[in-house]
Amino acid sequence: MGAAALMTMSDDAKAATEWAEHFQGNYRLMTPEEKAEARTRLERRYSAEYGKKVTVDGTEAQPGVLMGYALNVRKCIGCRRCVKACVEENNQSRGKNPGERIEWIQVLRMERGEFATDKMNHGYPEGLGIQVGGNAYTPAGQVLEGQYRYEPEAVPEKDATYMPIACMQCEKPPCVKVCPVRTTYREADGPVVIDYNWCIGCRMCMSACPYWARRINLTNPVLPKEEMNPVTHYLGNRPRMRGVVEKCHWCLQRTRKGRYPACVEVCPVGARKFGNLLDPESEVSLILARKNVFRLKAELNTFPKFFYFYD
Amino acid sequence: MKKLAFHTMILAFCCGMISSAFAQQQQEITCFESRKGASEVVKRDLQPGWPNVKCSPKTGAVLWWGDPFDGTVPMGDMPLLGNVAPGKAVVKPRSEKLAILPMCATACHNGVGPAFNPPTLPKDKKPKPIPTMVGLLPDAQNLQHGRGRIWCLDCHHTTQRNKLVDNFGDPVSIDQPQLLCGKCHGDKMRDWRDGIHGKRIGEWASTGKKRWFTCTECHNPHNVQDGARNRGFVQIAPESPPQLPKGMKDAKYERVHGIAH
Numbered sequence: 001m002g003a004a005a006l007m008t009m010s011d012d013a014k015a016a017t018e019w020a021e022h023f024q025g026n027y028r029l030m031t032p033e034e035k036a037e038a039r040t041r042l043e044r045r046y047s048a049e050y051g052k053k054v055t056v057d058g059t060e061a062q063p064g065v066l067m068g069y070a071l072n073v074r075k076c077i078g079c080r081r082c083v084k085a086c087v088e089e090n091n092q093s094r095g096k097n098p099g100e101r102i103e104w105i106q107v108l109r110m111e112r113g114e115f116a117t118d119k120m121n122h123g124y125p126e127g128l129g130i131q132v133g134g135n136a137y138t139p140a141g142q143v144l145e146g147q148y149r150y151e152p153e154a155v156p157e158k159d160a161t162y163m164p165i166a167c168m169q170c171e172k173p174p175c176v177k178v179c180p181v182r183t184t185y186r187e188a189d190g191p192v193v194i195d196y197n198w199c200i201g202c203r204m205c206m207s208a209c210p211y212w213a214r215r216i217n218l219t220n221p222v223l224p225k226e227e228m229n230p231v232t233h234y235l236g237n238r239p240r241m242r243g244v245v246e247k248c249h250w251c252l253q254r255t256r257k258g259r260y261p262a263c264v265e266v267c268p269v270g271a272r273k274f275g276n277l278l279d280p281e282s283e284v285s286l287i288l289a290r291k292n293v294f295r296l297k298a299e300l301n302t303f304p305k306f307f308y309f310y311d
Numbered sequence: 312m313k314k315l316a317f318h319t320m321i322l323a324f325c326c327g328m329i330s331s332a333f334a335q336q337q338q339e340i341t342c343f344e345s346r347k348g349a350s351e352v353v354k355r356d357l358q359p360g361w362p363n364v365k366c367s368p369k370t371g372a373v374l375w376w377g378d379p380f381d382g383t384v385p386m387g388d389m390p391l392l393g394n395v396a397p398g399k400a401v402v403k404p405r406s407e408k409l410a411i412l413p414m415c416a417t418a419c420h421n422g423v424g425p426a427f428n429p430p431t432l433p434k435d436k437k438p439k440p441i442p443t444m445v446g447l448l449p450d451a452q453n454l455q456h457g458r459g460r461i462w463c464l465d466c467h468h469t470t471q472r473n474k475l476v477d478n479f480g481d482p483v484s485i486d487q488p489q490l491l492c493g494k495c496h497g498d499k500m501r502d503w504r505d506g507i508h509g510k511r512i513g514e515w516a517s518t519g520k521k522r523w524f525t526c527t528e529c530h531n532p533h534n535v536q537d538g539a540r541n542r543g544f545v546q547i548a549p550e551s552p553p554q555l556p557k558g559m560k561d562a563k564y565e566r567v568h569g570i571a572h
Contacts, residue, residue: 079549080552089375258514259515266373266374268345269544270529279516283507
């Protein structure tokens with residue numbers, strides 16, 4: 001422990017904090033003092049690394065709050081501004097090499113033309129296409145992986161609809177059930193969060209998630225100093241290290257302070273809505289009361305707090 | 312964006328500004344918030360290292376607000392909005408952005424000239440093409456809104472042309488278009504009032520302070536349906552797509568090579 005004392009006294013912020021972090025427990029089991037200590041340690045480390053004053057917040061869940069989200073699928077135009085705003089806010093890796101560019105929101109593109117009258121009869125067997133919906137080789141309604149990488153001049157395209165997906169913040173999250181080290185858990189106000197320091201990078205949660213919401217830092221994250229967002233939360237957007245899983249947490253560093261998540265603010269068509277499910281006057285509660293609402297893959301009984309709706 | 316910067320540069324040069332100001336002008340970045348041409352913002356630092364907006368390098372769209380209430384004013388009265396505490400609803404005034412607005416009420420449509428009094432308005436309510444107007448407002452030449460069933464003075468005030476008009480013919484500020492639009496689009500206004508339709512930024516609590524985006528910040532009032540497209544929002548350039556999965560050459564890969572069954 002003499003060496004430990006020497007290391008923590010070191011002038012190098014990274015070396016000093018790294019040593020202490022090895023002896024850090026699971027964030028959920030730490031005492032408030034230990035949590036504060038861990039956050040101060042990280043602030044010191046990040047401030048040195050990124051050359052500016054970085055704050056690591058630890059605001060806890062407020063009683064009487066259950067965060068909820070609603071998205072109007074009729075309005076979405078697939079412009080991907082939410083995806084980029086999320087990257088700006090949440091300090092994701094933004095390198096050029098494979099695996100270095102991480103985006104939490106994925107905008108799915110569905111082709112309307114698949115079910116167009118001129119394609120309906122292309123089925124197999126011949127002439128019965130309209131009954132089987134396309135044919136075995138080009139089945140109608142099949143969405144290929146590559147279609148999500150659409151890049152037209154302008155959106156929305158004529159024959160497409162869009163459906164953004166990200167973490168659904170399930171009430172019964174499969175990722176939490178499988179985590180062998182219990183580093184991912186549901187916070188009292190709803191979001192499912194990750195203590196990145198306790199994550200071992202086994203990727204069990206990534207396979208368990210039915211919504212493809214989780215991403216892993218396979219490489220050292222690429223985060224330029226000038227682009228780094230210095231306002232962070234311990235369970236939210238603080239810079240991650242190599243080998244840990246990350247995902248959407250509804251901008252905990254903003255929402256715990258009362259501000260809308262970044263994707264809600266940026267959506268140019270106002271398709272994204274966020275609010276307190278326990279407040280009957282909130283936007284999300286009014287949508288649930290008034291609109292046609294569905295949950296994605298509701299049959300899996302994951303009970304997402306992310307709702308899709310249309311007018 | 313670059314064109315605008317170029318023009319400002321020339322302007323600065325002509326005015327004989329000193330070289331330091333010239334350098335500042337050169338770096339000026341203008342981004343648009345919701346729809347191009349409706350709400351442009353100039354990037355600047357609110358605090359050192361804390362910008363008012365972050366913009367997309369690809370499309371020039373605002374991606375992130377440092378302060379959501381920057382440059383806003385209280386929204387003003389709105390029927391059935393009694394539950395919102397004063398000062399909690401703010402808007403960014405558009406009137407200062409509309410360059411010709413101050414002229415509208417004084418230069419031509421001051422409401423005193425005999426040719427502009429209501430009795431001499433065209434009986435068929437078809438706007439006459441006046442070259443000055445067409446040059447100033449290209450949208451107005453082929454008014455799409457209403458598909459020919461409405462005309463200028465259904466929305467603009469007869470004698471105060473820098474104002475809009477409400478149900479009783481009283482003038483409404485151009486910064487409160489919801490009072491006008493809600494006359495016909497009542498269902499949309501109800502949803503907008505409750506935060507279901509349209510966009511708000513700021514605090515998410517139902518009692519929190521929010522910046523509301525008014526109708527015309529997202530929709531072009533003269534061509535709401537975007538011509539034959541018949542959609543409420545104009546097409547915009549998308550941001551760049553995500554990284555391709557390892558091994559996939561391009562987005563068309565599966566279409567060309569097929570998928571294994």
